[in-house]
Amino acid sequence: MTTRLYIFFMAIAVAAAQTPVAPTPQTAGERLGENVSNYNIVNNFETGYRFHEVGGNLAQYRSSINYGNGIRLLGSSLSINSRDGHGALFDQLVMATQGLGGDPYAAATLHLEKNRLYRYDLSWRQNDYFNPGLVTGGGSGQHLLDTVYRMQDHDFTLFPQSNLSFFLGMSASSQTGPSLSSIQLFDSKSPIVPLFSDVRRVWREYRVGNEFRVAGIRVNWMRGWEDFKDDTGATLLAATPPLTAFRSSDPYHGTSPYWRAALFTDRKVLNVNGRFTYTSGRRAFVVDESSAGKVAAGPENRQVTTFGNADRPVATGNLNVSITPGSQLTLVNSTSVYNIRTLGNSYFSQLDNVTGAVTFLNYNYLGIRTVANSTDLNYRISPMWDLFAGYQYTDRKIHSLEQTDFAGQTFATRSEQTNVLHAGDLGLRFKPWKPVTVRVSAELGRADRPFTPKADKDYHVLNGQFQYKTKKIQLMAAAKADYNVNSISLTSYSSQSRTYSVTGSWTPGAWLTLDGGFTRLHLYTIGGIRYFLNQQPAPAQDSVYLSNINTGYFGARFALKNRADLYLGYTRVQDVGDGRDTAQGPGFGSPLAIFQGVQTFPMAYQSPVARISVQIHKKLRWNAGYQYYGYRQDFSLGQSFRAHTGFTSLSLSF
Amino acid sequence: MRFVALCVVLLAAGASSFAQAPANGYVGPAACRTCHPNQWATFYKNPHFKSVASGKEPPERTGCESCHGPGQRHVEQHGGKSTIVAFSEATPERVLDTCLRCHSQTLSRANIRRSSHTQNGVVCTNCHLIHNPTAPRRLLAKMQATLCYDCHPDVRAQFSMPFKHRVDEGFMNCTDCHNPHGAFAPTWRMAAQPRMTAQAKGNEEPCLNCHADKRGPFVFEHAAVRVDGCGNCHVPHGSTNSRMLKRPVVFTLCLECHNGAGNFGRQANGVFPLAATHNLADPRYQNCTACHVRIHGSNADATFLR
Numbered sequence: 014m015t016t017r018l019y020i021f022f023m024a025i026a027v028a029a030a031q032t033p034v035a036p037t038p039q040t041a042g043e044r045l046g047e048n049v050s051n052y053n054i055v056n057n058f059e060t061g062y063r064f065h066e067v068g069g070n071l072a073q074y075r076s077s078i079n080y081g082n083g084i085r086l087l088g089s090s091l092s093i094n095s096r097d098g099h100g101a102l103f104d105q106l107v108m109a110t111q112g113l114g115g116d117p118y119a120a121a122t123l124h125l126e127k128n129r130l131y132r133y134d135l136s137w138r139q140n141d142y143f144n145p146g147l148v149t150g151g152g153s154g155q156h157l158l159d160t161v162y163r164m165q166d167h168d169f170t171l172f173p174q175s176n177l178s179f180f181l182g183m184s185a186s187s188q189t190g191p192s193l194s195s196i197q198l199f200d201s202k203s204p205i206v207p208l209f210s211d212v213r214r215v216w217r218e219y220r221v222g223n224e225f226r227v228a229g230i231r232v233n234w235m236r237g238w239e240d241f242k243d244d245t246g247a248t249l250l251a252a253t254p255p256l257t258a259f260r261s262s263d264p265y266h267g268t269s270p271y272w273r274a275a276l277f278t279d280r281k282v283l284n285v286n287g288r289f290t291y292t293s294g295r296r297a298f299v300v301d302e303s304s305a306g307k308v309a310a311g312p313e314n315r316q317v318t319t320f321g322n323a324d325r326p327v328a329t330g331n332l333n334v335s336i337t338p339g340s341q342l343t344l345v346n347s348t349s350v351y352n353i354r355t356l357g358n359s360y361f362s363q364l365d366n367v368t369g370a371v372t373f374l375n376y377n378y379l380g381i382r383t384v385a386n387s388t389d390l391n392y393r394i395s396p397m398w399d400l401f402a403g404y405q406y407t408d409r410k411i412h413s414l415e416q417t418d419f420a421g422q423t424f425a426t427r428s429e430q431t432n433v434l435h436a437g438d439l440g441l442r443f444k445p446w447k448p449v450t451v452r453v454s455a456e457l458g459r460a461d462r463p464f465t466p467k468a469d470k471d472y473h474v475l476n477g478q479f480q481y482k483t484k485k486i487q488l489m490a491a492a493k494a495d496y497n498v499n500s501i502s503l504t505s506y507s508s509q510s511r512t513y514s515v516t517g518s519w520t521p522g523a524w525l526t527l528d529g530g531f532t533r534l535h536l537y538t539i540g541g542i543r544y545f546l547n548q549q550p551a552p553a554q555d556s557v558y559l560s561n562i563n564t565g566y567f568g569a570r571f572a573l574k575n576r577a578d579l580y581l582g583y584t585r586v587q588d589v590g591d592g593r594d595t596a597q598g599p600g601f602g603s604p605l606a607i608f609q610g611v612q613t614f615p616m617a618y619q620s621p622v623a624r625i626s627v628q629i630h631k632k633l634r635w636n637a638g639y640q641y642y643g644y645r646q647d648f649s650l651g652q653s654f655r656a657h658t659g660f661t662s663l664s665l666s667f
Numbered sequence: 668m669r670f671v672a673l674c675v676v677l678l679a680a681g682a683s684s685f686a687q688a689p690a691n692g693y694v695g696p697a698a699c700r701t702c703h704p705n706q707w708a709t710f711y712k713n714p715h716f717k718s719v720a721s722g723k724e725p726p727e728r729t730g731c732e733s734c735h736g737p738g739q740r741h742v743e744q745h746g747g748k749s750t751i752v753a754f755s756e757a758t759p760e761r762v763l764d765t766c767l768r769c770h771s772q773t774l775s776r777a778n779i780r781r782s783s784h785t786q787n788g789v790v791c792t793n794c795h796l797i798h799n800p801t802a803p804r805r806l807l808a809k810m811q812a813t814l815c816y817d818c819h820p821d822v823r824a825q826f827s828m829p830f831k832h833r834v835d836e837g838f839m840n841c842t843d844c845h846n847p848h849g850a851f852a853p854t855w856r857m858a859a860q861p862r863m864t865a866q867a868k869g870n871e872e873p874c875l876n877c878h879a880d881k882r883g884p885f886v887f888e889h890a891a892v893r894v895d896g897c898g899n900c901h902v903p904h905g906s907t908n909s910r911m912l913k914r915p916v917v918f919t920l921c922l923e924c925h926n927g928a929g930n931f932g933r934q935a936n937g938v939f940p941l942a943a944t945h946n947l948a949d950p951r952y953q954n955c956t957a958c959h960v961r962i963h964g965s966n967a968d969a970t971f972l973r
Contacts, residue, residue, distance in 0.1 A: 032835045045709065053712065076909070077829040092803055094712045098720020105712075107803050111837050118838040124804060128717045140838050144910065156956065164877065174717065186879060196973070197958045201944045205957045216879035218868070224774070233774045237868055241879050261973075265966065269882075271869050279771030279780075281764075286777045288851050292869035294884050298966040300973065319967040325884030329870035331851040335780055340760065345781040351854035351870070355893065357886035359966055375969065377886050379933075381894060385852060391786055396758065401786050407857045411894060413933040415969070428934040434857045442788055452787055460857065464894045465924045465938060466931055469857070480818070491820060503928035514820035532824035540923035543940060544947045551947075556919050562907060564824035584827050588907050607953060614915040616907055618829045644829055 033080070034638035035063060035660040036088030036111060039578050039626040041634045042666025051096055058089040059636065061662020063116070069644075069654030072145035072157075077618075078642050079117040079141055080658050086113040087662055104128045117141035132173045136166045142188070160190030160212050180222040180235065188214040194247055198256055198304055199313055199367075206256045208247040215242045222273075230278050239269040241296070255306040255313075267296030267322075284335035294325040298359075308367070316364045321375075323357030343391040351383040373419040380412035399442040401454075407434040411464070434460040434469075440476075452478045463499060466506045467540060470499040487528075488517045503553055504541030511535045524574075529567040536560045542603065555602030557612045559591045578626045583619070590615035596648035615647040626664070634664040692739040696730035699738060702746065703731075706798050714806070715797070734765055734797070754797075759790040766791040775848055782849025783862045789818070794847065815841045822904055831905025844873040844903070856896055872896055874903070885964030889971065890933060891924060892963055899924075918947070921955045 036059050046055035064082050067074045093106040105126045112119040123135040140162040164186040171179040194208045222235030242265075249259035269292055277286035300319035307313065330350045337343045356378040363371045387405035394400055409432045416425040440454030456474040463470045474495045481488040491514045499506040516530030542556045568582040590613035597610055624638035639659040646652040696719055700707040710716050710730075719730045732738050734752065741751040748756050752765065763785065770776060770791075779785060784793075796808035807814060812834050816823035826834050833839055841847070846865040853862075854870050867875045874897045875882045881892075891899050900920055901911045914920040924931070927940030945952045956962050961971040 032837065090803060092712070096711050098711065098716055104720070109803065118833050118836040120837060128720055138838055140833060156960070162877070186877065188880070194960055195957050196960070205951060214880050231772060239868075241882070243880055263967070269869070273868065275774050275777070277774060277777035279767055284780065288870075290868070290870045296884055300967045302973065321886060321966065323884040323886045323966060327869050327871070329854045331854065333778065333781060333851070343780065347781070347852050349852045349854045353893070355884045355888050357884060357966070359886040361967065375886060377888070379888050379890060379893060383854065383857065385854075385857070387852065389781060393760075399788065409857060411933065413890070426934065430933070430935050432857070440786070444788070450788065462930065464931065465891050465899065466926065466928055467899075467923050468895050487817065489818070489820060493821065503926055506923065512821045514824070516820045530820055530823070532820055534821065534824060541926055541928055542922045543926045543928075544922060545941055545943050545945050546948055547946050548943050550943075556922060558914055558919065560907070562824075564827050566827065586824075586827050586829070586907070605947065607947060608919070611914075611916040611919055614907065
């Protein structure tokens with residue numbers, strides 16, 4: 014019975030997500046594991062060969078998919094539990110890995126726990142982060158990255174279940190690998206020259222904290238230290254007129270120690286919790302750049318040196334008060350404060366044999382203070398009807414100072430502005446029948462002075478959702494509309510997004526699961542633009558962007574008793590644009606061809622997948638799968654790719 | 668006198684009827700095991716087994732009855748969902764109250780009662796399967812992303828895009844950026860929505876947990892990044908556009924703000940417009956970040972050129 018239930022739930026879980034074809038969700042070995050001494054052990058290891066073949070744009074493939082060839086430990090899991098809760102060193106050990114041995118997305122987690130004494134969690138992740146850069150007018154863009162992100166987190170808790178517990182933690186991440194950047198020297202008419210960089214970034218955080226209980230209030234504090242180092246420099250990839258030589262070194266190091274304190278309670282009638290943080294970040298930097306080239310006036314040699322430091326103290330606070338006078342009503346008032354000040358100075362010195370020497374000192378300050386207060390009400394009208402409503406007031410003040418000391422003179426620009434937002438929301442939840450839930454909600458906001466022309470100003474959001482959920486059938490339909498109008502003096506920015514989704518899954522038994530869904534994401538934005546064309550201004554025009562993205566998926570899983578599993582799936586994403594056949598017009602807004610050519614961006618991305626898993630022995634399964642990826646951009650040549658990927662593997666348990 | 672006599676009679680009758688109702692006491696997990704052997708067989712792997720292993724917890728906080736309530740009546744009446752706390756029949760409030768008796772003692776769940784999930788009737792047992800979890804940790808009913816996609820199909824669609832954070836690939840989880848148990852209000856932005864966004868340590872945007880190189884501080888901040896956040900230019904889940912930008916071509920994205928239109932920016936006289944040298948007919952000026960390489964912030968140049 015337990016096994017049948019497990020397979021049933023696994024069936025739902027497997028069919029409801031179309032993840033990459035490997036690792037295989039089915040595991041080898043006894044689900045209940047084996048008893049060894051006072052412990053129970055469950056384990057599964059899947060190892061095999063992954064292959065791929067790519068046609069078309071390899072860089073785009075590496076950016077979107079990036080699976081390669083080779084032998085991998087595709088996935089593994091190990092759990093060891095003490096059977097009486099009194100293990101010698103630990104009571105629970107859970108370890109899982111994925112993609113070790115060369116997959117672009119690799120991860121490992123470890124959880125170790127001894128009841129009442131300690132808990133330790135480790136997470137390690139690696140991402141081969143490849144990005145071919147932004148695309149302009151069909152050509153490859155700049156800023157290619159072929160780097161690796163590595164991240165790890167360690168968290169140790171002493172006495173995790175007591176009223177006095179202690180925390181120790183460490184996190185680290187790094188980004189390393191080659192990249193391409195670009196620079197334009199010596200004037201704005203010069204060509205843009207590619208630069209090579211060896212990316213070297215390291216971030217580390219150490220933290221220590223404690224939680225205790227006093228008079229029914231839990232107090233949680235943490236002290237942390239963050240360090241960041243970026244030692245990425247740049248050199249010239251190849252001599253490209255006008256540049257014949259270039260070298261830049263710009264180390265950027267600093268630390269951000271922080272305090273965090275929180276108080277919270279969980280009482281039925283009156284509940285108060287708060288969180289307060291203070292972070293004092295500081296970074297020091299040096300830029301040492303030398304370049305040589307030849308311009309119309311003759312050979313030019315330039316040396317640029319910049320150094321200084323930047324500070325950012327951040328103080329934040331949250332305070333929530335909840336009142337639940339009865340079982341039907343909950344009132345919550347939340348206040349949040351955010352005070353951030355970024356200030357720094359940068360000494361700039363340039364020596365140039367053509368233009369001479371220039372030195373100046375910059376001092377910049379940007380302060381943001383935001384205070385928000387919201388009140389939310391939840392009222393249960395009847396077992397069938399719930400009502401919720403809320404109002405929020407936000408006040409933001411931005412201070413700024415931009416100052417330059419040059420040739421004994423000081424040029425400074427000070428500014429200060431405020432922005433107030435009033436927002437309210439209202440919603441209903443209706444549950445006429447146990448499996449059925451209907452939710453509708455609306456939010457309306459009015460801001461008096463947003464910071465940018467496309468920030469939320471006069472906006473409203475409408476949400477609706479219908480859900481039917483039983484053990485065997487799940488159906489859902491959802492709709493969301495988000496409209497924002499930000500009137501400006503130039504023209505007006507307007508964005509409309511509407512999302513419609515329908516999904517469903519059916520699991521008649523452990524032998525079959527079907528699921529599928531369709532989502533339409535509609536986005537229509539108009540932004541006021543002003544630009545220059547051959548030194549002549551082109552005033553007050555519109556930039557239009559229209560996207561109609563249809564996303565559909567279907568999955569079917571068949572199981573032959575406990576012997577074999579077959580999964581078939583298909584996902585398709587297609588932006589149908591505005592229906593035009595070619596990039597150039599007929600468009601809207603700006604008459605300039607380059608704007609009309611980017612108003613819509615039709616593309617298609619599809620991925621059928623098939624996977625089979627056969628049990629050879631109780632402790633051994635054979636798995637194989639194939640997944641195709643097809644990516645096509647209609648208006649941008651040379652970006653499309655098609656890829657055949659697959660694997661074959663053995664899952665074993667010992 | 669007659670009134671007092673009446674009260675005495677009524678009280679006696681009430682006491683008598685109360686006495687006739689079966690008393691409901693605690694029977695201990697051994698009794699539950701008799702009829703529910705499957706649940707018990709693997710219960711030692713369940714985090715809730717700690718209460719049994721401890722041997723020091725009072726009956727109302729031990730094993731099955733710590734969640735399902737006293738079981739004596741259930742035993743005496745040979746089962747039935749009405750004689751015990753059955754979570755399949757319980758209201759969301761009842762489920763939440765029961766779980767929070769023990770699980771409120773964590774900062775990450777401090778806001779669960781005011782979270783959007785609770786507001787919409789989504790409580791613990793909607794995501795956690797106590798007796799037959801699929802995921803090895805945290806008793807999740809399904810693998811995390813799949814679980815979230817059930818109610819957020821539009822998010823699932825975004826993660827199906829060609830440019831996305833690697834959630835489906837298993838590199839990331841939804842909880843890297845969101846707190847499904849309810850987060851404190853995001854302090855770094857104007858509106859309190861969305862409420863489920865987790866914060867980085869200093870109450871900053873969760874993006875900065877991984878993208879530490881974008882955090883700064885920089886002498887020359889790109890003010891829009893600091894004031895309105897990463898979502899100004901990027902779609903965090905996934906997009907059809909490279910680098911998850913909101914627009915497929917970068918200059919259209921920049922020009923939406925950098926048009927000099929009045930009333931915006933630091934000085935309220937518009938966001939820094941294009942200089943006349945930027946001839947947009949020339950492809951060189953159509954990819955702004957080719958020159959403005961430090962677009963997230965710079966220490967050496969006010970216009971992010973180096």
